[in-house]
Amino acid sequence: MLPNLAFHVLTDREWSRGRSMLEVASQAIDGGATVIQLRDKLASTRTLIEEGRALRQLTRQRGALLIVNDRVDVALAVDADGVHVGQDDMPGDLARRLLGHDRILGISAGSMDEAVAAIVAGADYLGIGPIYATRGKADAGEPLGLELIADIRKRYTTPLVAIGGITPENAEDVMRAGATGIAVITAVVNAEDISLAARQLAHALIV
Numbered sequence: 678m679l680p681n682l683a684f685h686v687l688t689d690r691e692w693s694r695g696r697s698m699l700e701v702a703s704q705a706i707d708g709g710a711t712v713i714q715l716r717d718k719l720a721s722t723r724t725l726i727e728e729g730r731a732l733r734q735l736t737r738q739r740g741a742l743l744i745v746n747d748r749v750d751v752a753l754a755v756d757a758d759g760v761h762v763g764q765d766d767m768p769g770d771l772a773r774r775l776l777g778h779d780r781i782l783g784i785s786a787g788s789m790d791e792a793v794a795a796i797v798a799g800a801d802y803l804g805i806g807p808i809y810a811t812r813g814k815a816d817a818g819e820p821l822g823l824e825l826i827a828d829i830r831k832r833y834t835t836p837l838v839a840i841g842g843i844t845p846e847n848a849e850d851v852m853r854a855g856a857t858g859i860a861v862i863t864a865v866v867n868a869e870d871i872s873l874a875a876r877q878l879a880h881a882l883i884v
């Protein structure tokens with residue numbers, strides 16, 4: 678069965694208003710998140726493993742996928758469904774070799790050249806961004822808009838996950854441009870009512 682890559686929520690302790698990672702992830706899944714990406718730039722390896730184990734249990738119980746950001750070793754250690762690597766992380770072909778073919782490999786791309794290289798390296802999906810201005814990643818660069826998604830979609834069938842400034846107001850445009858799914862931080866983890874915010878995004882994905 679194909680993995681459901683429609684709606685990724687990335688964990689972020691700084692934007693979570695003091696709520697635990699598990700609470701945020703659980704409410705995001707309540708609202709329709711299909712993928713939880715463990716993204717904790719501040720944690721020690723030991724803490725990441727603890728967080729990953731807890732999220733692994735939750736996502737298994739609730740039928741969601743678990744992707745680990747940046748760290749292939751942690752993804753393997755906690756038996757995650759996959760890993761997401763960017764242009765400054767482990768090269769995609771090496772990540773694929775370590776992961777094997779039974780786990781999901783996501784690779785970031787911000788240009789057609791990066792997209793083609795990621796597909797050749799063996800990406801199962803591409804993270805395309807930042808689509809819009811984002812509060813979630815300080816070094817994300819200038820917004821790309823929707824053109825790159827549309828251009829990649831014309832040439833390749835690889836699933837495209839749009840990231841950066843995605844909200845319920847613009848998610849429909851992103852999907853119409855050719856995205857397979859969306860990935861968000863602040864629109865969900867910083868919301869007062871996490872499950873409601875996730876539900877509103879999930880609703881906007883049905884185009």
Ligand SMILES: Cc1ncc(COP(=O)(O)OP(=O)(O)O)c(N)n1
Pocket residue numbers: 685714716746747761762763764765766783785803804805806814838840860
């Ligand atoms: C789904 C998805 N797309 C893109 C990214 C960004 O990855 P990267 O460029 O490595 O940046 P960091 O997230 O590591 O700061 C992502 N995490 N997920």
Ligand SMILES: Cc1nc(C(=O)O)sc1CCOP(=O)(O)O
Pocket residue numbers: 687785804805806807808810811812813814817840841842843860861862863864
């Ligand atoms: C983690 C991340 N990666 C991006 C990229 O462009 O690759 S933008 C981003 C942050 C997304 O946060 P928000 O949903 O709050 O905009």
Ligand SMILES: [Mg+2]
Pocket residue numbers: 746747761762763764766
């Ligand atoms: Mg990264």
